[in-house]
Amino acid sequence: APWANEKEYQLKEQAEADAGLSSLRAGRFQQTGNEKAVVFIHDINQQGKELNKVFVAQLPDKESNQAARLVYAQTGRVIEQESGAQQLQLDSGYRFETDGQSQALSKTEFGSYQVQIQEQEIEHQRRKLEAVPTAQLLTMNTPEAVAQFQLRLSTPISIILLTLMAVPLSVVNPRQGKFAKLVPAIGLYLGYFIMLNAGKFLVAEGKVPTSVGLWWIHISALFIGAYLIAKGRPFGVWLRSLFAKRAQTA
Incomplete structure (x- = not known):
């Protein structure tokens, strides 16, 4: 039945989102699933939904010609997209980066910043026609x-x-x-x-x-x-x- 299929997909999506969040550990340097950044989290609250004092080192990306970036945020959380990709939502922080030529370091303050930590891997994220x-x-x-x-x-x-x-x-x-x-x-x-x-x-x-x-x-x-x-x-x-x-x- 379409209703039962829809509920099944919702439960699977929630399980995938929880799995992505539970893979992050406080007090450890961890490489993201897409291997494009390293994350350090000072603390995770008891509910396990909010990350406190998050440090992210984004590695250089030759495909997009993006230089290395250092990001620090007061809080953060993992967001599950409909496509199945996962992003780290960072709030209230600073981003440090170079222009790749002069090696000059620039500092940018932000209210919200997103880092891709997991590419699309989940086929059932798109609602199937059975549902x-x-x-x-x-x-x-x-x-x-x-x-x-x-x-x-x-x-x-x-x-x-x-x-x-x-x-x-x-x-x-x-x-x-x-x-x-x-x-x-x-x-x-x-x-x-x-x-x-x-x-x-x-x-x-x-x-x-x-x-x-x-x-x-x-x-x-x-x-x-x-x-x-x-x-x-x-x-x-x-x-x-x-x-x-x-x-x-x-």
Whole structure:
């Protein structure tokens, strides 16, 4: 259910945020997860949410042509972004840096300053479509959203179609035994749902048009159910005999 999936993602995100914060220790020099800075924290409050007297040494970054920086802040905290990246939010402090040429040291006072300490690594940070409410899916005109909506719509449709196939499969010839049609029934059931999930990925990836979607799977199941019902009826017997005569004459 979308509500349950949303709650699951929220709990996972909270666990990831707590893990990032708990990895920081007071009184130690520690390298950040992205290996771009060294952090020293004088004290962490009892709740473990606020950092006091934070010292950060940002290493030179050749890609962005950024020189080394020294940052000191009175307080700080770890912020978890939706993308999965983690930042160290520093408040009320000073930043010392050089221009990389004259080696002159400049001092800048700041009220708020952010340091990236962990790159994006968490795939589930972006809300997956399984957690999006159905009403919202209808407003999203993307192949992924259409595929997810059609998969949800498949649940009530599958109940009708599987019931249609189950009725003729429940009729067993006494000479065949009670479980003669059990294996075909299980095969049809598994094949139907495997095709639905495979079809969902094909639609989401754009390999199957959204107008076709999963409907061809339901139509195929409908024809199979109709065939199974007609096979044991007089109309079905007449059709089989008609095709048999045509095959003999051909």
